[in-house]
Every structure is written in structure tokens, then in C-alpha cells.
Amino acid sequence: MTRLNSKKTVSDANDAALFSRMKKIQIYDTTLRDGTQGEGITLSLADMLRIATRLDKLGVDFIEGGWPASNETDKAFFREIRNHGLSHARISAFGSTCSPHGTAESDPQLQALIDSKPDAICIFGKTWDLHVHEALRTTEEHNLSMIRDSLAVLRPHVEVLHFDAEHFFDGFKSNPEYALDCLRAAHEGGAEVLVLCDTNGGTLPSEIRNIIQRVRTAIPEATLGIHTHNDSDTAVAGAIEAVLAGAQLVQGTINGYGERCGNANLCSIIPNLELKHNGAYTCLPEGHMNQLAEVSRFVSDICNLHPFDRQPYVGTSAFAHKGGVHISAVRRNPRTYEHIEPRAVGNAQRILLSRLSGRSSILHMAEKYNYPLDKNDKAVKTLLDEIKAREDKGYEYASAEASFELLFFRALGWTKEYFERITFSVSDSVRGRDSSPYAEATVMIRVGDRIEHTAATGKGQVNALDVALRKALTPCYPSLAEMRLEDYKVRVLPGIKDDDTDGTASVVRVLIESADNTERWTTVGVHYDLVLASWQALIDSVVYKLFKDDPDKVLPLRTAE
Numbered sequence: 001m002t003r004l005n006s007k008k009t010v011s012d013a014n015d016a017a018l019f020s021r022m023k024k025i026q027i028y029d030t031t032l033r034d035g036t037q038g039e040g041i042t043l044s045l046a047d048m049l050r051i052a053t054r055l056d057k058l059g060v061d062f063i064e065g066g067w068p069a070s071n072e073t074d075k076a077f078f079r080e081i082r083n084h085g086l087s088h089a090r091i092s093a094f095g096s097t098c099s100p101h102g103t104a105e106s107d108p109q110l111q112a113l114i115d116s117k118p119d120a121i122c123i124f125g126k127t128w129d130l131h132v133h134e135a136l137r138t139t140e141e142h143n144l145s146m147i148r149d150s151l152a153v154l155r156p157h158v159e160v161l162h163f164d165a166e167h168f169f170d171g172f173k174s175n176p177e178y179a180l181d182c183l184r185a186a187h188e189g190g191a192e193v194l195v196l197c198d199t200n201g202g203t204l205p206s207e208i209r210n211i212i213q214r215v216r217t218a219i220p221e222a223t224l225g226i227h228t229h230n231d232s233d234t235a236v237a238g239a240i241e242a243v244l245a246g247a248q249l250v251q252g253t254i255n256g257y258g259e260r261c262g263n264a265n266l267c268s269i270i271p272n273l274e275l276k277h278n279g280a281y282t283c284l285p286e287g288h289m290n291q292l293a294e295v296s297r298f299v300s301d302i303c304n305l306h307p308f309d310r311q312p313y314v315g316t317s318a319f320a321h322k323g324g325v326h327i328s329a330v331r332r333n334p335r336t337y338e339h340i341e342p343r344a345v346g347n348a349q350r351i352l353l354s355r356l357s358g359r360s361s362i363l364h365m366a367e368k369y370n371y372p373l374d375k376n377d378k379a380v381k382t383l384l385d386e387i388k389a390r391e392d393k394g395y396e397y398a399s400a401e402a403s404f405e406l407l408f409f410r411a412l413g414w415t416k417e418y419f420e421r422i423t424f425s426v427s428d429s430v431r432g433r434d435s436s437p438y439a440e441a442t443v444m445i446r447v448g449d450r451i452e453h454t455a456a457t458g459k460g461q462v463n464a465l466d467v468a469l470r471k472a473l474t475p476c477y478p479s480l481a482e483m484r485l486e487d488y489k490v491r492v493l494p495g496i497k498d499d500d501t502d503g504t505a506s507v508v509r510v511l512i513e514s515a516d517n518t519e520r521w522t523t524v525g526v527h528y529d530l531v532l533a534s535w536q537a538l539i540d541s542v543v544y545k546l547f548k549d550d551p552d553k554v555l556p557l558r559t560a561e
Ligand SMILES: CC(=O)SCCNC(=O)CCNC(=O)[C@H](O)C(C)(C)COP(=O)(O)OP(=O)(O)OC[C@H]1O[C@@H](n2cnc3c(N)ncnc32)[C@H](O)[C@@H]1OP(=O)(O)O
Pocket: 034, 037, 067, 069, 070, 071, 096, 097, 098, 099, 100, 124, 125, 126, 135, 136, 137, 166, 199, 259
């Protein structure tokens, strides 16, 4: 048997030592297999190799690379991953027991597993009598021999052999003796870990714990693993209960991607085990858990899925505080509203400004801008009132921090105007037979004594305005040439009406994200007219760029009033 990589002896030894103390929980990642059974996830071979390489660096014990008999991409993965010099993880190939219509010895699917020459193989077999009758359409006795024989055929060809007991918990509830017989057959066939699967995700954590305790009494010689699905929103809790009941291997995926509602989320399971049990369990090599937030984002990027902001531990909102009471307290001691130190999983605290803020939120921002204020400074209250009034009108400063920073310094007495708008206009038209609209903008501004009057075309009105404005300003402010408009978002706010109209027009909120060579920033504009809302956000964006690059923006020191 050729190992996919040869550098595992040290970590194997560590694992063995930890394993013998029952504290090392083996982490078996199935993002590339069960994760890709999730809706909207299709990975190319290059994507799979990048994810596997990153997971190896994270320090998971097993990476399930796919089902070689399923498709050519999965098959190619096992060929290609050899060239990637993994240093820790074992590569596992997935498959099923042999077909009920043939023998294990002649089964092409089992042969494909052997031919893929992985470090480990994991096959699933039926353990629920309903599935034996309805899905396989065979006898219970025959299914037992399929399990035993398939594993026995694979055993000599691979170093590590696992059995996924599909639907084990439903099977146990339906016919406990038969479900246990399936496990015994797998053990006899040579599987060293029997992974109990809650395939339909309908088993609650308390049931999982109870059933595992009964399995351990019935088959004390077996090493157990757990594989849960999230259909009852309890996949992580189920996996934790299983470990508390004695499971030594956890299967799951990054971000909980997977079939239907997903698999157990390793980004939560790992810190739950490592941080919440007084050091009783280790999952990753020491010091690696702080990679989790980055790995979560890396995998969502490659899967082309938007990261889930509210994802526990690793989401950008996981340690984001918005309520003024919370912000006041976490400034005094983060433990007041944070269950762990965010950096333990590579995340960070964030403070969000909104109409729910109190003075502490302003003080926090002031410190961030290196401009500490006293809580009793009149400007603090003025700013707070202004933010609350503006948020009531539809502004949102939690995401548009650059607009807030400008408000902040203006409230403190910063009055510099980099330019003055005299006039601007935009129009859309369609020329001749060309059906794509053509946007044109003109801008007239004053910079000191100089008047600039420019025109530009663009892809849409905002783009035309942006180009015309920067054309007018760049001769006076050359650094604007390096600024780019990165993203533009519009949201209609039906609940908010504009004061200037008869009360029927809804306002729109525009968020513009800009960037230069060193920073990204977001600004906001709100108006019932989309162009005017865009103009506000655009002007804030340009002014923020000039402000942050301006060496003369230093403000006088404040004293408490
Ligand atoms: C719980 C899980 O997540 S299991 C993993 C599920 N993942 C996947 O199915 C993704 C990859 N699957 C595939 O590429 C294809 O389904 C293949 C190549 C495996 C099979 O394709 P086909 O031979 O065309 O069969 P099809 O998908 O229509 O049906 C599944 C077959 O597997 C059989 N089967 C299901 N479970 C098992 C098992 N544990 N052992 C043996 N056969 C099984 C079914 O009985 C059915 O065979 P039959 O039609 O001869 O009765």
C-alpha cells in the first residue's frame, strides 16, 4: 500500500498518544464529498485541490476527497492530490457496499476505490431495515454479508478503513438488534471506526447520546464516530453529544455545507470541543484553531457562496456588538458579551454604530480614529443625536463607516471643503438602433478660485457621474486617479418616507464601496431620488479619500465640557 504522503509519522505518533488518552478527537472533513452534495456547490478539480491543501494546513486528520466511481473529477482528485505534498491529513476515498446484484470481489465500484490508492477508505452501508427493503430491495441477511464482504475485500488494500453506518439512528429506533448486527458485520469485515450517521438529520442530541451509550454497552470493542446532518438544526449539538458519549471521530464540513440543510459544521464543532470542555478534547494541532475564520471564508470563496455573516465563531457578525448597553460593557471587559476570545478562532470584535448606540459607541470610534474623547464632551451627544436622526431617515452607518468618520470630524469642528459643487446633471438615452442605454453626466465644481466643467459618458448614470466628477477634481487632486469604485448597492426603504415630498415617495439607500492602493471604504447616501442618493454617497467617497490623504486635517485637542 502506497501512502499518499510519507510525512505523517510524527503527527501519527502524537495522535496515537492523544488518542490513547481519549482526548484526541479525529476530525474527518467531508467538504469535498458530502459538502458538494449541497445545492449550489460544484467544484472543479483545481478548486478541490486548493481546498484539500488548505484543510491539510489547518490540520484536519482526514480529507474525504470524493467518490471515485461517481465521476471523472473525483477520480482525478485522487491522482492529482499526490503531487501536493500534504503534511498532515490522510486522504480518504468514499464509496458504498457492493451492489446487491453481484459480489464484493467483482464489484467495479469497490475496485475503483482500491485503484484510487488513498490513505483511507470509507464506505457506507445500510443499517435501517426500511432501506434494506425499500432502497436496496434485498434481504436483511444479504445486506449483512454485503457489509462484511465489502469491507473484507477493501481491508488488505488500505491502511485505514471506516464504515459509515447510514441511517443508523433511524435504524436503531426501528429495529435495534438489526442495526447492531450491521455494526457487528462491519467490525468483522475489518472497519476500525464505525461512524454512526444521522443521515436524515431528524435525531435530537439527547437521543444520539442515549443510543450511543447503548451501542457502547452492546459492542464495547468498537471505536465509534459520528456524522450528523442539520435538518433539525441540531447537527453540531448532536456531534458534541456523541463525543460526550464516547465517539472518537467527527465527520463534518466547513461552514456546514452539505446535502439538504447541510452537515455538521466543523467551524463550530472544533471550538465547541476544544474550548468548552476544560481542555478535555483536542481536535487540531496546537495553535491551529485560530485559522478557522480564514478557512471558513476561503472555502466559501471557492464554493462561490456568500459567507454567512451570522455564522457562530467565524462569521463577521459573531463578535459584532450593536446595542449601546453591550458596547459600553465590552469596552470595559469583552467577556461581558463574548463567550470566547474572538482571536482564538481567528475572528475579531466589531463595534457597530446605529440608532441603538449610546455614547460608548462614539467613544469607541473616537479611539479608533486616535482622537480620544471624554464621555461628557458635547460633541459626543451631538454626534449620537445626529446618527439616530439620520438612521431614522434611512442612513446606515454600521456598514458605511467612512461616511461616519466624516460626520465625526465635522462634528468636532473640521470644516475644510475640498471643493464646492456648482451644478451637475445626468441623462440616459438610446442612440439609433443600439438598444443599450448610454449615460452622460456633466459636472461643474469650484476648487479655490478655479472652476472645472467636465462631461463624461459611462455604463449607467452613477458611473458617468463618477467619471465626470473625478475628471473635474483630478487636476487639483492627482491622488484621486488611484481611486476605484468597487461596488454599488441600492436598497428601497419602503417604510421610510422623504420629508420633502407629499409623504408617498419611498427613499432609497445607496452604499458605495471604493478602494485605492491601500484601503477600502464604504459611504452612504439616502434620498427619494436615486441619482441624488448616489451623488451623496459618491461625494462622501471622494471627500473621504481626500481627507484620509490630507496631511493638514489635524484638529485641536478637545477638553471635557
Ligand atoms: C447518505 C449519502 O450521502 S450516500 C452518498 C450519496 N452520494 C451520491 O449519490 C453522489 C454520487 N452518486 C453517483 O454518482 C451515482 O448515484 C452512482 C454512480 C453512485 C450510482 O449511479 P447508478 O448506478 O446510476 O444508480 P442510481 O444513482 O440511479 O441509484 C443508486 C443505486 O445505488 C444503490 N445503493 C444505494 N445504497 C447502496 C449501498 N449502501 N450499497 C450498495 N448499493 C447501494 C441503490 O440501490 C441503487 O441501485 P439500483 O438502481 O441497482 O437498485
